[in-house]
Amino acid sequence: MPTTPNASEPGEHTPYLRVVRGDATPEEIAALTAVLTVRTAQTAHEGTAADGSPRSGWRDRSRLLRAPLRPGPSAWRAAYHPG
Numbered sequence: 355m356p357t358t359p360n361a362s363e364p365g366e367h368t369p370y371l372r373v374v375r376g377d378a379t380p381e382e383i384a385a386l387t388a389v390l391t392v393r394t395a396q397t398a399h400e401g402t403a404a405d406g407s408p409r410s411g412w413r414d415r416s417r418l419l420r421a422p423l424r425p426g427p428s429a430w431r432a433a434y435h436p437g
Contacts, residue, residue, distance in 0.1 A: 371386065
């Protein structure tokens with residue numbers, strides 16, 4: 355009788371991905387992992403955590419970057435009067 359590994363046993367881990375149908379090759383699993391990693395990174399970059407909650411403004415280091423300079427007529431006003 356086959357047994358399933360118990361995640362509570364020492365040294366056993368629950369897999370992050372599970373193939374439920376078909377026979378995936380290691381390359382296909384690597385491609386899926388890469389896509390999920392990129393999607394997670396994009397979500398983090400957009401300002402939300404992986405669980406959908408907003409990121410804290412105090413921890414967001416992109417706020418330290420200023421807006422790009424836009425030279426043109428009356429640009430000096432924007433440099434001295436932000437907003």
